[in-house]
Amino acid sequence: MATSYDYPAFFHPEQSPLWLASVLAALGRPGPAPDSAICEIGCGQGFGLCLLAAANPGRQFIGIDLSGAAIAQARHRARAADLQNIDFICADIRDSAALPDQDFGIILNHGMLSWVEPPAREALFAFIGTHLAAGGVAQTQYMSAPGGEAFRPFRQLFQTLAGRADPVADGLALLRQLRDGGAGFFQLHPHASQTLDNLLREPAGYVAQEYLSPAFDPLPFASLADYATRHGLEFVGSATPMENIDAISLPEGLKSAIAASADDLILTETLKDLVRNQAARYDLWQRPAAALAPQDHMRALADMWWGLLPAAPKLDAASKALAFPTRIGTIEGDPAIFRPLLDRLGEGPARFDQLMELAVFDKRPGLLNQVLQMGLHARILHPVQGFDTPEAAARLNRHLLAEAKAGLEIPALAAPPLGSGLVVAGGDLQTLAAGTAPAWLRGLFALGST
Ligand SMILES: C[S@@+](CC[C@H](N)C(=O)[O-])C[C@H]1O[C@@H](n2cnc3c(N)ncnc32)[C@H](O)[C@@H]1O
Known part of the structure; x- marks a missing residue:
């Protein structure tokens, strides 16, 4: 009998609303309303969407997938954790009558476009073009040319x-x-x-x-831009933060050649994909809108709170440069810049404008913006939010810890302070389940009283 394969559970941190808000703020773009609804097309078994729903109980989430088995798994997990703010719909994106008729601040799609035929791609962009709220953002992750070829x-x-x-x-x-x-x-x-x-x-x-899958198409950016433009959307950047910073994500000798094509978006992105031999793109799309005015851009940055993630290194005076792996090799992060930032955040979360008071960033918001985005990219920093209703995250995490104990692969737990999920090492899963993890780790996952 032929084997049937189930797609595994994944969590993609680039899908979290705070991650997306910080990238848009860094780019000087307007962002979605903080309480706007979130939809994922092709959500699979909905693992990531359940984490996001549990970590953001004030938002509504809808996951859509054509696989009945995947949607059954998604509904089972959401019910087991009694998540009240998430629904799953079993539907083909091409069947517009079966899709929700409402607007979303964030529309997500990961790992689908390169493995479906063109009509499904067309339908996905038609859905985004119709249902993306003003200021909203859509993120499409796909296997790209030339790297995927x-x-x-x-x-x-x-x-x-x-x-x-x-x-x-x-x-x-x-x-x-x-x-x-x-x-x-x-x-x-x-x-x-x-x-x-x-x-x-x-x-x-x-x-x-x-x-x-039925298709295997490493897609050139030009083809996605064509779908998007026809549906009233424009490309605003990448959800992979480093790729928005040309100064550090392109080889020195090629920067001027790429800058010369700056007035031609498709040529620029095509050249960048060649330079980076890009195998996957995380494109962000919005409705055409003016970039934020300088004072609004500063306000969007200044209002954001940042915190350390458990993977953040401890730097001392003898520390070497931080290493940031990228598609064009390892980029070095100057410890003279990162040490005071990590030291400050080691004392607790801080707002961007508080971090601006560190001497190293004096009158250099652009540098702080860049360094925070590098830290986000490297999974050592993350925007943080206040939260007062962690019960849903606690319920989901307890359920996931039980699944892990039963032998299931659990890639991440819900972390309400991040409005996101966070990868947890196997050993930490065990101490969290046993209630013996350190208090800060239990707090991060709303498991304080376990
Ligand atoms: C690779 S999985 C990604 C799952 C999830 N987004 C993740 O990243 O873990 C792609 C999903 O897209 C779904 N899909 C493919 N074609 C679709 C269509 N026409 N309409 C809705 N979902 C579709 C598949 O059933 C599958 O669950």
């Missing part, structure tokens, strides 16, 4: 094996045999070996979605 041969191999009982296991075994035996493809594409190692670690359902 190198993996067509993987796709070809898995397709050839599609009739077998377990094409994923057989395909991975063959690829590993080819790689280890010195096959020319891997010699010409050394990074494919790294990808193969990643695939060998991923659940089979991830590999199946990647290489056995």
Whole structure:
């Protein structure tokens, strides 16, 4: 009998409303209303959306997916945690009559566009064009050209094996045999070996979605921009913060060549994708609107609170530069800039305008803005919010800890202070479940009284 593969649970921090608000503020763009509704098209088993709903109880969430099995799993988890602010709809994005008729401040779509046929892409952008509220933002994550093109041969191999009982296991075994035996493809594409190692670690359902879906299209930015423009949307930047900062995300020798095309968005993004050999894009789309006026831009930045994430390093006078891996190599973060910032945030969350009082940022809001975005990108800093109703997060997290104990893979827990989810190491899952985790960790996950 042929194996059936379930897509695993994932959490993508770039989908959280505070992450998106901070990126938009950094870009000087208007953002969605703080309490606006959030919709994810192609939500799969809804793991990420449940985390976001539990961490943001004041917002309404709707997840949509055509897979009945995935929606059943999503509803089961939401019910088990008694989440009151989330609904799941089993529908095809092409079936407009089955979709909710309301506006959303945030519309999310991750891992779908490159694996569906053009009519579904068209329908997704039609939905966004119709239902994105003023000031709202849509985020589409997709496999992009040219970086994704190198993996067509993987796709070809898995397709050839599609009739077998377990094409994923057989395909991975063959690829590993080819790689280890010195096959020319891997010699010409050394990074494919790294990808193969990643695939060998991923659940089979991830590999199946990647290489056995009806389509496999590493999409050029130009094609997405065409859908978006026809539906009244404009590109405003990337949800991957580092990629909005040309000064550090492009090689020195190519900056002027790319700057020369600045008045042609599609050419600029196409060049950047070549420079970064971009394999995945996290595009942000909005309705055309003027950028924030300078004083409004400053206010949007100044109002934001920031805090340290558990992964933040401790820097001392002897610390070397912080390393930020990017598509063009490792970028160094000057410890003379990061140390005072991390020290200050080590005392507790602070507002942007309070951080501006650190001597290193004196009259340099642009530098602070850039450094905070680098910290967000590196998962060491995050915007934080006040919250007074952590019960939903506590219920969901307790349920997830029980799932973890029963052997399920739990990639993250809900963290209400971040309005997001946060990856938790296996050991921390155990101490949280046992109630022996340190108080600050229990507080982060609303498990104070467990
Ligand atoms: C790779 S999964 C991503 C799940 C989730 N967004 C995540 O990142 O973990 C893509 C999802 O898109 C859904 N999908 C594909 N085509 C669709 C369509 N036409 N309408 C609605 N959902 C669709 C699939 O059923 C699948 O659950």
